[in-house]
Amino acid sequence: MAAGPRRDTRGIVDAPDLFAHVRFRRREPAAALRPYLEHYWLIDWDLTEPYAAHVVPHPSVNLVLQRYGAGETPTERSGYAEVAGVDPGLFSRKLAGRGRVCGVQFRPGGFRPFAPEHDVGDLTGHRVDAAELLRLPPPVDAVLGPDDEDARVAALDAFLLALEPRPDPRATLAMAAVELVRTDRTVLRVDRLAQDTGLSARSLQRLFSAYVGVGPKWVILRYRIHEALERAGSDPAVDWARLAADLGYSDQAHLVRDFTATVGVPPTAFAPQP
Numbered sequence: 001m002a003a004g005p006r007r008d009t010r011g012i013v014d015a016p017d018l019f020a021h022v023r024f025r026r027r028e029p030a031a032a033l034r035p036y037l038e039h040y041w042l043i044d045w046d047l048t049e050p051y052a053a054h055v056v057p058h059p060s061v062n063l064v065l066q067r068y069g070a071g072e073t074p075t076e077r078s079g080y081a082e083v084a085g086v087d088p089g090l091f092s093r094k095l096a097g098r099g100r101v102c103g104v105q106f107r108p109g110g111f112r113p114f115a116p117e118h119d120v121g122d123l124t125g126h127r128v129d130a131a132e133l134l135r136l137p138p139p140v141d142a143v144l145g146p147d148d149e150d151a152r153v154a155a156l157d158a159f160l161l162a163l164e165p166r167p168d169p170r171a172t173l174a175m176a177a178v179e180l181v182r183t184d185r186t187v188l189r190v191d192r193l194a195q196d197t198g199l200s201a202r203s204l205q206r207l208f209s210a211y212v213g214v215g216p217k218w219v220i221l222r223y224r225i226h227e228a229l230e231r232a233g234s235d236p237a238v239d240w241a242r243l244a245a246d247l248g249y250s251d252q253a254h255l256v257r258d259f260t261a262t263v264g265v266p267p268t269a270f271a272p273q274p
Contacts, residue, residue, distance in 0.1 A: 005039035005040075006026065009230065010058075010227075010230050011055055011056045011058055011226050011229070012055055013054035013056065013229065014054070014233065015233065021045060021047060021095070022044065022095065023042075023043065023045065024041070024043050025043075025149070026041050027039060027149070027153050028040075029157055029160070030157040030160075032161060033160055033165075035175075036107055036113055036165055037105065037106055037107060037110060037160075038106065038110075039105055040105075041105060042100075042101070042152070043102075044099070045099055045100075046098045047095060047096060047097060047098075050095065051096075052092060053092070054090060054263075055090070056090060056222070056229060056262055056263060059086050059212055059213070060105050060106055060107065060110075061083065061085055061086065061106045061111035061120060062083070062084045062105050063106075063138065064083075064084050064104075065081045065103070065138055065143045065144055066081075066082075066099070066101040066102075066144075068099045079140045079144045080129075080140060081129075081130035081140050082130055083123065084126075085120070085122075085124045085126050085128075085213055086120075086123070086124045087125065088125055089262070090264055102152060107179075109173075109174030109178055109212050110171060112168060112171050114163050114165050115133055118133065119209075120209075120213040123213060134163060136159065136163060139155050139156075139158075139159050143159075171211055173197065173207065174208065176197070177197050177204070177207070178219055180197070181220055181223055182223050185246065185247070187220070188220060190204065193220070194216075221258060222262075224248070224249075225258060227243075227247060228255060229259070229263065229267075232259075232268070240255065240256070240267065
């Protein structure tokens with residue numbers, strides 16, 4: 001596993017524009033939590049005009065503690081916590097006024113040890129009150145209140161450690177399988193992934209449904225789209241035909257269709273002007 005939080009912007013639609021409107025950081029969790037967590041992510045904003053943020057989500061469950069400014073509901077003004085299952089589509093949120101969000105991004109497959117009685121597939125596409133799902137209520141005030149960022153991270157660490165996640169061999173296998181898809185660009189088919197993990201295709205499907213929340217084919221496709229989105233935003237001269245071949249597509253048109261269906265616009269819409 002990589003040391004420290006990821007530094008890429010994969011999944012963020014037009015990351016430079018987002019970072020011009022909000023303050024975005026990633027922080028590393030306590031050592032005992034790192035086998036299960038990608039990172040914490042923190043966003044604060046103070047806007048004179050509303051701004052819409054768009055993200056092509058990772059195949060991850062997130063614990064999201066959030067507080068929004070005047071004009072929102074009383075709950076949003078005081079802060080609340082949700083567990084967000086894997087979002088199958090494009091996630092969009094309009095930000096206005098002042099606000100703060102602190103998120104816990106679990107590794108794909110890494111949430112189940114914190115709520116072992118819940119099938120992760122039941123959360124897919126849903127956002128659930130965290131107090132109803134987890135054994136302890138999240139410390140909303142301690143995480144969203146202080147301006148001391150270290151104190152906020154410490155509060156998240158203490159809460160998650162108190163949930164006492166226990167090693168689960170199937171969670172470990174699920175996390176390793178997804179990591180293989182993310183890091184090995186030659187893994188482009190479910191049968192290849194099944195072979196590499198030593199599972200049958202059916203067993204792999206059941207594992208992903210229970211621990212990741214989406215199927216292995218979906219995960220392979222999502223990481224393809226992340227790669228295409230990253231390239232579209234950074235390389236004005238990207239060769240789409242070559243990229244389609246690199247990502248295992250039969251042709252460029254197939255990549256463009258998948259990208260457009262996921263993001264809502266064709267890949268050329270995000271390519272910077274040379």
